[in-house]
Amino acid sequence: MALIVQKFGGSSVGDAAKIKHVAKRVIETQRAGNQVVVVVSAMGDTTDELIDLAQSVSANPYDAAREMDMLLTSGERISMALLAIAINAQGANSRSFTGSQAGIMTSAKHGDARISEVTPVRIREALDAGDIAIVAGFQGFNKDSKDITTLGRGGSDTTAVALAAALDADVCEIYSDVDGVYTADPRVIPQAHKLDQIDIESMLELAAAGAKILHIRAVEYARRHNVDLRVRSTFSKDPGTIVYSTKPEGSKMEEPIVSGIATDKGQAKITVIGIPDVPGKAAEVFRVVAEADSNIDMIVQNNPTGVDVTDRVADISFTLPLGDLGRVAGALEAAKATLGYRDLEQDADIGKLSVVGAGMRTHSGVSSTLFAALAKAGINIEMISTSEIRISVVTSSKQLDDAARAVHTAFGLDSDEEATVYAGTGR
Amino acid sequence: MALIVQKFGGSSVGDAAKIKHVAKRVIETQRAGNQVVVVVSAMGDTTDELIDLAQSVSANPYDAAREMDMLLTSGERISMALLAIAINAQGANSRSFTGSQAGIMTSAKHGDARISEVTPVRIREALDAGDIAIVAGFQGFNKDSKDITTLGRGGSDTTAVALAAALDADVCEIYSDVDGVYTADPRVIPQAHKLDQIDIESMLELAAAGAKILHIRAVEYARRHNVDLRVRSTFSKDPGTIVYSTKPEGSKMEEPIVSGIATDKGQAKITVIGIPDVPGKAAEVFRVVAEADSNIDMIVQNNPTGVDVTDRVADISFTLPLGDLGRVAGALEAAKATLGYRDLEQDADIGKLSVVGAGMRTHSGVSSTLFAALAKAGINIEMISTSEIRISVVTSSKQLDDAARAVHTAFGLDSDEEATVYAGTGR
Numbered sequence: 001m002a003l004i005v006q007k008f009g010g011s012s013v014g015d016a017a018k019i020k021h022v023a024k025r026v027i028e029t030q031r032a033g034n035q036v037v038v039v040v041s042a043m044g045d046t047t048d049e050l051i052d053l054a055q056s057v058s059a060n061p062y063d064a065a066r067e068m069d070m071l072l073t074s075g076e077r078i079s080m081a082l083l084a085i086a087i088n089a090q091g092a093n094s095r096s097f098t099g100s101q102a103g104i105m106t107s108a109k110h111g112d113a114r115i116s117e118v119t120p121v122r123i124r125e126a127l128d129a130g131d132i133a134i135v136a137g138f139q140g141f142n143k144d145s146k147d148i149t150t151l152g153r154g155g156s157d158t159t160a161v162a163l164a165a166a167l168d169a170d171v172c173e174i175y176s177d178v179d180g181v182y183t184a185d186p187r188v189i190p191q192a193h194k195l196d197q198i199d200i201e202s203m204l205e206l207a208a209a210g211a212k213i214l215h216i217r218a219v220e221y222a223r224r225h226n227v228d229l230r231v232r233s234t235f236s237k238d239p240g241t242i243v244y245s246t247k248p249e250g251s252k253m254e255e256p257i258v259s260g261i262a263t264d265k266g267q268a269k270i271t272v273i274g275i276p277d278v279p280g281k282a283a284e285v286f287r288v289v290a291e292a293d294s295n296i297d298m299i300v301q302n303n304p305t306g307v308d309v310t311d312r313v314a315d316i317s318f319t320l321p322l323g324d325l326g327r328v329a330g331a332l333e334a335a336k337a338t339l340g341y342r343d344l345e346q347d348a349d350i351g352k353l354s355v356v357g358a359g360m361r362t363h364s365g366v367s368s369t370l371f372a373a374l375a376k377a378g379i380n381i382e383m384i385s386t387s388e389i390r391i392s393v394v395t396s397s398k399q400l401d402d403a404a405r406a407v408h409t410a411f412g413l414d415s416d417e418e419a420t421v422y423a424g425t426g427r
Numbered sequence: 428m429a430l431i432v433q434k435f436g437g438s439s440v441g442d443a444a445k446i447k448h449v450a451k452r453v454i455e456t457q458r459a460g461n462q463v464v465v466v467v468s469a470m471g472d473t474t475d476e477l478i479d480l481a482q483s484v485s486a487n488p489y490d491a492a493r494e495m496d497m498l499l500t501s502g503e504r505i506s507m508a509l510l511a512i513a514i515n516a517q518g519a520n521s522r523s524f525t526g527s528q529a530g531i532m533t534s535a536k537h538g539d540a541r542i543s544e545v546t547p548v549r550i551r552e553a554l555d556a557g558d559i560a561i562v563a564g565f566q567g568f569n570k571d572s573k574d575i576t577t578l579g580r581g582g583s584d585t586t587a588v589a590l591a592a593a594l595d596a597d598v599c600e601i602y603s604d605v606d607g608v609y610t611a612d613p614r615v616i617p618q619a620h621k622l623d624q625i626d627i628e629s630m631l632e633l634a635a636a637g638a639k640i641l642h643i644r645a646v647e648y649a650r651r652h653n654v655d656l657r658v659r660s661t662f663s664k665d666p667g668t669i670v671y672s673t674k675p676e677g678s679k680m681e682e683p684i685v686s687g688i689a690t691d692k693g694q695a696k697i698t699v700i701g702i703p704d705v706p707g708k709a710a711e712v713f714r715v716v717a718e719a720d721s722n723i724d725m726i727v728q729n730n731p732t733g734v735d736v737t738d739r740v741a742d743i744s745f746t747l748p749l750g751d752l753g754r755v756a757g758a759l760e761a762a763k764a765t766l767g768y769r770d771l772e773q774d775a776d777i778g779k780l781s782v783v784g785a786g787m788r789t790h791s792g793v794s795s796t797l798f799a800a801l802a803k804a805g806i807n808i809e810m811i812s813t814s815e816i817r818i819s820v821v822t823s824s825k826q827l828d829d830a831a832r833a834v835h836t837a838f839g840l841d842s843d844e845e846a847t848v849y850a851g852t853g854r
Contacts, residue, residue: 016483023484050505056443057450057509058516067515070523071508074501078477081498082484088494089485096497101573122573146528146549 002170003127004029007039007137007160009176012234013079014044022175022234023086026132030092035127037167038094039137039160040083042075050075065110069139069150073099076136076156084134094132097122099139099148103166104159106140106149113140113149115158115221118166135163154215161218165225172222172229173240174214179233180241181206181213183413184261188401191408193415195259197242199358200229202259205390209354210264214243257359257366258411263404264352265397267297268325269317269382272332274342277312284339285316285332292331294324297352298385298394313342317383319394322348350382351400354392355407361388373410379403429597430554431456434466434564434587436603439661440506441471449602449661450513453559457519462554464594465521466564466587467510469502477502492537496566496577500526503563503583511561521559524549526566526575530593531586533567533576540567540576542585542648545593562590581642588645592652599649599656600667601641606660607668608633608640610840611688615828618835620842622686624669626785627656629686632817636781637691641670684786684793685838690831691779692824694724695752696744696809699759701769704739711766712743712759719758721751724779725812725821740769744810746821749775777809778827781819782834788815800837806830 006026013019022038030036050071054061062068080096087094103119126133137156140149151158157174164172181203184192198206200223207216213231222229223245232240275281282301289296297319320328329346332339360366370391374381379402383394395403408414433453440446449465457463477498481488489495507523514521530546553560564583567576578585584601591599608630611619625633627650634643640658649656650672659667702708709728716723726745747755756773759766787793797818801808806829810821822830835841 016480019484053443053505053509054512057446057513060516061512064512064515067508067511067521067523071505071512074504074508077501077504078480078498081494081501082480084494085481085488085491085498086484088491089487094494096494 003035005037005164005169005172010041027092038134040079041156043079046075073139080134096134100141102135104140108142112152154217157218161221164227175234179238191414200245203243205356209262211262255358258357262354267319268322269347271317271345274313277314292328349397351397356390377406430462432464432591432596432599437468454519465561467506468583470506473502500566507561523561527568529562531567535569539579581644584645588648591654602661606665618841627672630670632783636689638689682785684790685784689781694746695749696774698744698772701740704741719755776824778824804833
């Protein structure tokens with residue numbers, strides 16, 4: 001008997017009809033001879049409605065972070081109870097559990113807690129009794145404060161993966177309105193095709209590079225705990241994409257050189273011009289950025305120029321989340337005298353294109369194919385960074401989609417059929 | 428420093444503006460030098476909306492009783508978190524607690540659990556830290572099943588009284604949109620006046636007799652644990668009505684002969700005609716009623732008639748909740764052969780009028796005043812029952828309001844001013 005964890009996002013349980021549909025689907029999985037644990041998000045817009053309510057009684061509701069967690073966790077409580085009621089009405093037995101009841105222990109940080117330990121004793125009991133166990137996603141419990149916490153972005157996916165790891169599940173299925181992982185975002189590249197499988201490290205790189213199908217936190221957790229994921233649609237029977245943590249035994253399959261392409265328009269670039277080329281100056285710049293609470297992605301420093309060693313200056317460029325641009329630029333302006341640079345440039349109109357594939361480890365020639373395709377399409381490259389299995393380039397935001405199409409074609413990823421429409425998976 | 432428990436019903440926290448108003452009021456109580464525990468119901472129609480949702484995924488949602496409790500308790504979770512957020516926004520510190528976190532332990536019966544134990548350790552901690560403690564009404568926790576329970580009708584009032592008892596609070600204030608306990612329902616008798624005080628036994632009789640201002644369960648709990656209640660309005664500064672469990676020390680106050688009048692149109696009458704007058708037959712009738720899960724209120728048996736001892740027959744009349752009438756009549760019809768009666772009469776159009784007052788214990792003449800007033804108003808009395816401090820009569824439902832007005836006047840309860848409008852207090 002296999003143990004399967006199934007996670008349904010907010011759009012999959014958005015109304016009564018969808019909840020009944022999910023109930024039917026879950027029961028079918030159990031009747032096929034599996035033990036089933038279901039993780040659910042809050043229904044459709046519930047979370048936004050609760051946030052609106054909070055903002056109507058307080059200008060800064062997140063100041064009461066503990067209470068916001070108490071408020072928002074009621075969303076999953078509603079959806080999981082309704083799903084349990086629907087399952088029971090369709091003739092199967094189920095029990096719903098809050099994060100705390102399911103043994104999801106977390107750090108104490110309200111609104112962005114990390115899972116520290118999972119002790120799913122009650123889930124095991126429910127499964128052993130032949131019941132379907134339903135668990136509220138996105139929430140946990142801090143042992144010391146005895147308070148309810150929420151996991152922040154990607155929380156429900158992470159709940160599902162953490163339960164799958166703790167229960168040693170055979171697979172963790174992530175359901176949404178997308179039927180799998182694609183070679184690129186089909187809204188940008190209609191020729192993108194669905195992958196039958198992808199290794200988890202490539203999935204991690206794709207998620208980090210901006211693919212929205214799975215949250216990077218959940219992918220990281222799955223990789224660390226060797227959990228196999230299956231990404232599939234709530235509304236079709238398509239088997240979706242398997243994201244494997246351990247290569248199937250006896251598999252002779254060669255890893256594809258390029259699995260997919262991700263694009264990200266959510267980044268910006270700052271260039272610090274004419275900073276003295278003395279040891280420790282770059283570190284000072286990045287200390288200012290870190291104190292402004294931002295994460296840097298790519299960094300480029302040009303060759304220093306200057307007549308004399310003592311007045312040689314350099315330029316440092318780096319990318320960061322678009323939302324942090326104003327804050328970080330302000331912090332650097334404020335530190336201008338200390339840092340001693342000449343000028344600061346901000347660029348909000350950049351795009352990042354990443355090519356990801358586990359086969360890059362053993363194949364050369366990927367970068368030359370990439371650069372040739374971009375040159376042929378007349379795309380100017382502003383920055384480059386690489387990992388073992390990824391090459392990313394920064395272009396102007398206007399050229400990003402053209403660049404993605406050219407590269408998708410160059411690596412032979414184009415399909416003959418148009419893909420179904422792609423969408424996010426919610427929290 | 429006094430410790431005050433304040434309970435706010437669903438209409439008191441019905442929208443953002445009302446929640447902000449309640450927050451202000453609670454903070455004022457704390458700033459006046461008190462420790463404050465607040466018990467809240469779900470916002471306005473939340474509970475009905477959740478029940479509608481459940482009915483949209485299941486024809487019989489209450490079959491999944493555990494899950495209905497999980498669902499419905501999210502209503503209080505939302506209102507208490509919002510109140511905490513509003514209080515914090517207005518510059519005071521507060522923390523909200525679920526029934527389980529507040530230490531409200533109950534029996535295992537979902538939908539209608541009884542409070543078995545209250546261990547408000549975390550509430551004490553919050554109060555000692557100078558915080559306002561907010562507790563979800565209507566919900567608790569069963570130790571054995573580790574499941575969340577709800578308390579059924581009158582649940583939030585009962586939560587407040589139980590916490591007041593466990594914390595040895597100075598008073599438990601029950602807020603609603605009514606500014607106190609009246610001598611009668613002001614919708615029926617506009618001359619009814621608000622009582623400044625009433626003893627808890629009279630309050631219990633009034634609640635049992637149909638007064639809706641306080642739920643009988645909460646009043647019983649308060650009487651058993653010597654908790655003083657104050658019934659008052661969320662929307663006025665009126666001190667309301669004190670319901671005292673222990674007569675104020677040194678009080679020379681005489682108890683009023685009649686404190687108030689309650690009416691109840693929610694009862695029906697069944698008469699079993701021509702049942703053999705042999706020992707055990709009445710018991711058989713009431714066993715059938717009990718097995719149909721109904722509670723009988725008043726019972727009258729007439730003198731048996733008949734030529735011979737062996738064929739003497741009697742008539743038995745009793746009242747029961749209107750909603751049980753069809754079910755109980757059906758059960759009696761089904762048992763007609765066994766019981767051996769001749770005929771069954773049902774009457775859904777009855778009304779019960781009760782006159783309540785602790786002074787009746789030591790004063791005679793109440794019943795003669797009552798019957799004289801009813802006779803003068805031309806009201807026909809169908810049944811009579813009495814306790815130490817109450818006389819109830821059954822009339823036709825059509826005559827009930829006239830009867831109440833006549834009796835209210837006869838006992839000198841009429842006020843010169845018209846009362847503000849009366850309404851229920853929700854769960």
